Amino acid sequence: MVYHERAAWAGLIVSVVTMGVYIALVLSRAAGGDLTAVDWFPLMLWTIGGGIVLTILITIFWGIAVGIRDRDSATTSDMRDTDISRLGGRVESAFLTIAGLGVILLCAVGADVFWIANTMFFGFAVAAFIGGIARVIAYRRGLV
Secondary structure: OHHHHHHHHHHHHHHHHHHHEEEEEHHHHOOOHHHHHHHHHHHHHHHHHHHHHHHHHHHHHHHHHHHHOOOOOOOOOOHHHHHHHHHHHHEEEEEHHHHHHHHHHHHHHHHHHHHHHHHHHHHHHHHHHHHHHHHHHHHHHHOO
């Protein structure tokens, strides 16, 4: 498994974990009450920051483990990796566009800031997850 594929797997794992953690934190703070009353902003920032740090740490430690076994394949990259990265980026862009349109729609109807921010947050998370799936599939099945 090449470096970029490991990074895609790390991103997939962390995106699922961070979405679950954020949902659990918000629901526990709401305690069955109104979700918009939750102080969501610090929870969202810590979850995003934790997700970034966790992705970096998983990628680094996984790379070290692979580098111990086979130093040459730990960080090699070729044109296929670049093409797969572009494919994942295009898939992510499509989902970010959908999330952006959702945010615009929520703003137009005067939705609470909680719903607007969370729509964008989950738009980013879903885009990262789907983009990661596209990358992993491309690594496993090849580019068409």
